[in-house]
Amino acid sequence: MRSLLHALILGLLGAGIVHIAVLFLVPEFSERDAWSRLAMASDLYKMTRLDAEAGGAPVVKSVDPLFYAAACRFDLTDGLVRIKAPGDVPFWSASVYDRSGHNIYSFNDHNANGEKLDAIVLTPAQMIDVRRDLPEDLQGAIFVEAPIDEGIFVVRAFVPDDSWKPIVSRFLEQSACELQDY
Amino acid sequence: MLKNAILTLLSLAMAIGLGGYSVWYALNAQDGVGAIRIGQWTAFPEVGTLAADPYSKARVAREGVLALGQAEGLAFVAERDDAGEPLKRECAYTIEGGYPTARFWTLYAADQSLGVIDTGKPRQSALQSYEVLRQPDNSVVISVGNRPAPGNWLLTGGSGKMYFVLTFYDTPIASSTGLSDVTLPRILKAGCNA
Numbered sequence: 388m389r390s391l392l393h394a395l396i397l398g399l400l401g402a403g404i405v406h407i408a409v410l411f412l413v414p415e416f417s418e419r420d421a422w423s424r425l426a427m428a429s430d431l432y433k434m435t436r437l438d439a440e441a442g443g444a445p446v447v448k449s450v451d452p453l454f455y456a457a458a459c460r461f462d463l464t465d466g467l468v469r470i471k472a473p474g475d476v477p478f479w480s481a482s483v484y485d486r487s488g489h490n491i492y493s494f495n496d497h498n499a500n501g502e503k504l505d506a507i508v509l510t511p512a513q514m515i516d517v518r519r520d521l522p523e524d525l526q527g528a529i530f531v532e533a534p535i536d537e538g539i540f541v542v543r544a545f546v547p548d549d550s551w552k553p554i555v556s557r558f559l560e561q562s563a564c565e566l567q568d569y
Numbered sequence: 570m571l572k573n574a575i576l577t578l579l580s581l582a583m584a585i586g587l588g589g590y591s592v593w594y595a596l597n598a599q600d601g602v603g604a605i606r607i608g609q610w611t612a613f614p615e616v617g618t619l620a621a622d623p624y625s626k627a628r629v630a631r632e633g634v635l636a637l638g639q640a641e642g643l644a645f646v647a648e649r650d651d652a653g654e655p656l657k658r659e660c661a662y663t664i665e666g667g668y669p670t671a672r673f674w675t676l677y678a679a680d681q682s683l684g685v686i687d688t689g690k691p692r693q694s695a696l697q698s699y700e701v702l703r704q705p706d707n708s709v710v711i712s713v714g715n716r717p718a719p720g721n722w723l724l725t726g727g728s729g730k731m732y733f734v735l736t737f738y739d740t741p742i743a744s745s746t747g748l749s750d751v752t753l754p755r756i757l758k759a760g761c762n763a
Contacts, residue, residue, distance in 0.1 A: 397584075398583025405587075447633055452694070
């Protein structure tokens with residue numbers, strides 16, 4: 388009887404240890420996280436629609452039905468990445484996520500120059516290089532310093548009603564995500 | 570000898586079974602660590618940031634969510650009405666009251682996975698603040714149900730559990746200091762189609 392009790396207590400203790408171990412391992416081994424889902428849908432440096440409007444099931448879930456969104460994956464070890472989109476939508480916002488989907492930095496159209504989306508994501512080390520000799524065409528851009536290698540850039544745009552759908556779709560289709568030379 | 574082996578097996582099975590199940594259960598529960606409750610509305614301001622707790626980090630990884638950033642907005646989810654009853658898709662509700670400062674907000678009726686519910690009709694089950702009619706005191710009264718209603722009408726349909734998702738965009742309340750004296754609208758049940 389005593390040994391059974393002993394075994395039960397040991398089992399409960401083990402359950403606690405397993406609970407903690409599994410909890411910390413889930414983010415490491417998840418194959419369903421945002422990065423993996425995007426990787427299945429498209430290549431690096433390619434803007435991909437996240438909402439269902441573009442056909443098929445949404446790539447990443449839980450997007451507001453009154454929003455369209457697009458995302459691209461990047462790898463800062465290749466160089467800096469520049470994201471551009473023309474303005475003229477009621478509201479847009481953008482976020483930089485790291486490899487495991489943590490929001491590193493976010494901003495919206497009121498933070499931008501002339502309401503046009505023009506952002507550059509780079510590491511602090513690349514920032515020092517760029518600052519030394521800032522090219523003319525980068526001067527209006529928003530610089531996002533992110534201490535990461537791989538990451539995801541997401542643009543969300545508000546669709547107030549049906550008449551805005553083509554305009555907002557065009558905004559996201561014209562958005563570009565590319566490696567920038569400097 | 571055999572008794573010892575069986576007891577060891579029992580401990581191991583308990584550890585792995587209970588440990589695994591408890592993680593699964595904790596990750597599926599709707600509220601959790603780091604939640605902020607205002608009335609029946611729950612928000613997770615820290616979800617998807619580096620400051621988040623291990624449970625929301627695991628949930629983010631498992632569900633592949635890309636959470637809204639602080640400069641983007643903050644989403645509140647309600648799963649019960651003000652009387653404490655779970656929200657049902659076959660019932661009609663009235664959502665009334667004032668809203669905190671934000672550039673605009675959106676409200677939609679969601680299913681269990683927090684995606685917008687599919688009503689099978691061209692009208693979306695979503696409203697936003699630019700299109701709503703307001704009372705003289707700037708508050709908003711929204712009728713929720715599958716029958717058209719005068720004023721602001723949020724279409725729902727079908728049966729089963731329902732959630733309301735209220736998202737504020739470009740809002741000062743997304744920074745945690747602004748959350749202390751925020752009031753959100755009340756959810757009142759208006760009736761049910763049994």
